[in-house]
Amino acid sequence: MCERMRATQDAECGARLLDRAIGFALTAVQGIAPHMRARRTPxxxxDLDMLLLHLGESLAALHEGMTTGHVATAAGREGPPDDPVSALRVRAVRVLRASAALKTVTVGNRRLAGEALAGAGAIEVAVHGWDIAQATGERRPVPPLLADDLLAVCPLVLPDPPHRPLFADPVEPPPDAAPGDRLVALLGRRPLR
Structure with a gap:
């Protein structure tokens, strides 16, 4: 992770972290076939269909925050798309295009620095990308460098455990766990061996 982000939460570094997380998630959705959408997830x-809808909504909220400086409630959003994989891809590209323009964002009655929004978004996107990879059977781990960077960001943007309702309670990773396994365990997933 950028040293500047560790010290100052630099927006450029936050945007790059989010871009890398989106790249990982987009790789995970490549293997989805229509018959897989009913599969269980971590x-x-x-099921996978619900997860795709959730991640698509998260990307829409990130895009809204980046482009308007405000994130509305879910009541103001569109209904579910006919093809959640295509919708997710479109929303991901929109976020990638907007991520260079990070600014302060209002979420409800709270103000959040753009780099914190990007960090929180990167965690959300990468962990759900991992969920998707598990559901499709690819078992792709979060890349080690991305996972290390996200682990460094977690204490800055997530409440102390427990993380509910955002994520499940942390689980204990194996002693020799790779960074990606430590990340998903921190957010309530059991690393798959």
Missing amino acids: CAAW
């Missing part, structure tokens, strides 16, 4: 109550 998120206990969700």
Whole structure:
């Protein structure tokens, strides 16, 4: 991760971190075929279709925050798309295009620095990209350098455990866990061996 982000939460570094997380998630959705959308995910109550819709909504909220400086409630959003994979891809590209223009964002009644929004968004996107990779059977881990950078950002943008309702309670990773396994364990997923 950029040294400047560690010290000052530099917006350019936040945008690059988000871009890398989106790249990982877009790679994970490449393997989705229509018949897979009913598969279970590591998120206990969700199937792949629900996860795709959630991640698409998260990307829409990120884009809204980056382009308007405000994130509205979910009530103001569009209905579910017919093709959640295509919709997710379109929303991801919109976020990639907007990520260079990070600014302060209002979420509800709170103000959030753009780089914090990017960091939180990167965690959300990467971990759900991992969820997608598990559901499709690819078992792709979060890349080690991305996971290390996201682990460094977690204490800055996530509440102390427990992370509910954002993520499940942390689980203990194996002692020799790779960075990606430590990241998903921190956010309530059991790393798959």
